[in-house]
Amino acid sequence: MVFDRLKNANQYFPLGEKITIALQYLSQTDFTNVEPGKYEIDGENIFALVQTYNTKPFSAGKWEAHKKYIDVQYIVSGKEKMGFTETTKVIVLEEYNEEKDCAIYKGEGNFLITDEGHFAIFFPSDVHMPGMAINIPKEVKKVVVKVRINEVEENPKEVIENEPA
Secondary structure, three states: OEEEEHHHHHHHHHHOHHHHHHHHHHHHOOOOOOOOEEEEEEOEOEEEEEEEEEOEOHHHOOEEEOOOEEEEEEEEEOEEEEEEEOHHHEEEEEEEEOOOOEEEEEEOOEEEEEEOOEEEEEOOOOEEEEEEOOOOOOEEEEEEEEEEOOHHHHOHHHHHHOOOO
């Protein structure tokens, strides 16, 4: 997991070309008047989901994790708590759904307050719970850039072992 302000995005460019594209898109786009919806950046490899919603009480929160996509979550306006935890601290409530690219968990974790200008990157090993109210539900505008993981990134050891000598 990565948590920082968008003004520091260039520090994370070494994480890869797709993460760089996602962070540059967030840095170079004024989301003030962008309507909620899906916006393609590089087809299904990288796309943005612009969302406006009210944060939820903790009792309505769900821990989630993905396998196909990395989440780059950026707060445009408002603030929320984002939870993060390890797979060893949760139990599966709903098995991984290939179509939704999501598994749902129950368990414990830590929370950060994310406000305007902050972003978080959640990798497949990062179980997370976004959208939580700080005290009372308030409106948030968020952009989630979904970055598709390719097989090389998923199984780097396997690729190295199978390279020709």
